[in-house]
Amino acid sequence: MLARIFALEPLLVALGIGVVGAILALIVRLVKGDGASSLLRALETLITAALGAFLARTFILLVLELGDNTDAAVVVTSLLFTIWPGVINLVSWAFGDPIIGVNGLLWTALVIGGLVGLNDGLWAIHRWLGPGVATFLLDVTWGIAGSTNGVLLHLINIGWGGHGDGDPENRKSAHRYSSGFRLKSGFAFTQGAVMSNMGGRTPGSDLHKHESIHVWQNRILGPFFWFSYMGWMAVLFLPALIVGLIAKSVGDTILYWCYYDDPWEVMAYEIANDYARTHPKKWLCWPLPVAIPLNVLVTGGLAAVFAWIVSVGF
Numbered sequence: 429m430l431a432r433i434f435a436l437e438p439l440l441v442a443l444g445i446g447v448v449g450a451i452l453a454l455i456v457r458l459v460k461g462d463g464a465s466s467l468l469r470a471l472e473t474l475i476t477a478a479l480g481a482f483l484a485r486t487f488i489l490l491v492l493e494l495g496d497n498t499d500a501a502v503v504v505t506s507l508l509f510t511i512w513p514g515v516i517n518l519v520s521w522a523f524g525d526p527i528i529g530v531n532g533l534l535w536t537a538l539v540i541g542g543l544v545g546l547n548d549g550l551w552a553i554h555r556w557l558g559p560g561v562a563t564f565l566l567d568v569t570w571g572i573a574g575s576t577n578g579v580l581l582h583l584i585n586i587g588w589g590g591h592g593d594g595d596p597e598n599r600k601s602a603h604r605y606s607s608g609f610r611l612k613s614g615f616a617f618t619q620g621a622v623m624s625n626m627g628g629r630t631p632g633s634d635l636h637k638h639e640s641i642h643v644w645q646n647r648i649l650g651p652f653f654w655f656s657y658m659g660w661m662a663v664l665f666l667p668a669l670i671v672g673l674i675a676k677s678v679g680d681t682i683l684y685w686c687y688y689d690d691p692w693e694v695m696a697y698e699i700a701n702d703y704a705r706t707h708p709k710k711w712l713c714w715p716l717p718v719a720i721p722l723n724v725l726v727t728g729g730l731a732a733v734f735a736w737i738v739s740v741g742f
């Protein structure tokens with residue numbers, strides 16, 4: 429086991445990602461005029477990128493070990509913790525074997541963890557003399573499903589996202605892009621610890637508090653957060669469409685039932701910015717005591733279906 433965790437090749441690649449990150453951080457900070465202190469950021473990025481790669485790979489290796497490295501374990505682990513490679517595996521598994529096997533998944537995790545750490549170090553998001561160790565560890569292990577999408581946001585937002593930088597932005601345990609990828613104009617979009625399309629809403633603003641709650645939902649609940657959030661949307665879509673047609677307000681019913689009434693949204697709005705979630709038609713706006721038990725049912729139902737598919741796959 430230890431020999432697999434500390435295998436030479438992945439260690440060298442993790443270190444390589446760290447070195448690339450360090451060079452990148454050095455260039456970016458020098459261009460931004462940081463002078464000699466750029467070296468410190470380069471060192472931080474070297475450590476977070478290399479360690480992120482190592483920790484993510486180690487975490488997935490341990491999870492796969494728990495499942496005896498079977499095909500089912502590979503499919504479930506890849507789906508729960510890296511989402512999209514898991515979707516590829518689930519589909520290919522239906523026709524034979526998961527395309528991305530144990531080795532492929534370990535390398536995938538290494539690259540994802542490395543890119544999470546690289547961006548975290550480059551933008552100095554973790555407050556090391558506070559929750560930084562925990563936020564970093566959770567983002568590259570238990571919360572890596574959300575972080576995988578966070579990496580995609582980083583990649584999409586390169587060059588036009590406008591990453592927050594400087595004194596009020598750094599060490600706030602999350603990335604903030606003022607522009608960048610969004611699902612709906614005027615709405616922020618947060619995955620893992622990456623907030624996209626935030627406009628000018630800096631740390632301390634209500635919107636930043638709202639999105640920070642999503643960041644922590646992902647850290648605490650790991651894959652269960654992402655899948656129950658999306659599962660709610662998927663399950664509520666058809667009922668919302670039907671009720672919306674009857675009530676002659678399709679757009680609003682879908683927007684409220686699928687998005688605003690998603691329990692994780694209800695929680696974030698209630699804590700941070702409840703005024704932003706009101707509607708004259710009261711039945712569109714569900715309270716948390718209704719949304720949470722329903723979410724447990726929805727998530728439980730989806731998990732049961734998934735478990736059935738996996739067991740049939742044996």
Ligand SMILES: [Zn+2]
Pocket residue numbers: 638639642692693696
């Ligand atoms: Zn939200």
